[in-house]
Amino acid sequence: MPFFEWDTSYSVGVASIDTQHRKLVELINTLFEAMRDRKTAQIIGDLVRQLADYTVYHFSEEERLMEKASYSGLLLHKKEHATFIAKVREVQQKIDQGQANLIGFDLANFLRAWLKDHITGTDRNYGPVMRAAGLT
Numbered sequence: 001m002p003f004f005e006w007d008t009s010y011s012v013g014v015a016s017i018d019t020q021h022r023k024l025v026e027l028i029n030t031l032f033e034a035m036r037d038r039k040t041a042q043i044i045g046d047l048v049r050q051l052a053d054y055t056v057y058h059f060s061e062e063e064r065l066m067e068k069a070s071y072s073g074l075l076l077h078k079k080e081h082a083t084f085i086a087k088v089r090e091v092q093q094k095i096d097q098g099q100a101n102l103i104g105f106d107l108a109n110f111l112r113a114w115l116k117d118h119i120t121g122t123d124r125n126y127g128p129v130m131r132a133a134g135l136t
């Protein structure tokens, strides 16, 4: 069983976003496995960067669709995204400063918990609005 297993309850009802969420789950699993297998700091650092970059891309796509659907919760949602990105960038900074040894399983646990809560809480709310606007 993977560290972070996709569950059908994670679907927000918008196919393109579900696909991106699955990719994020996959990236978190890859990071966890690299930590578990004691890969080098270089490899772990690259994976965190990959995850950060993909997250930035995904958030901007999500925000674009929310805007397109004139979703009323956009501003608050954007704030949640910004807080998360700041946290991940902080981790990345540590890695850039050669402190990758400080990055542990806490990070993988945090990422999994945050994404799961965000998808099943905040994200779920825009599903019906996007579908009503004809966005998939």
Ligand SMILES: [Fe+2]
Pocket: 062, 077, 081, 118, 122, 123
């Ligand atoms: Fe979101």
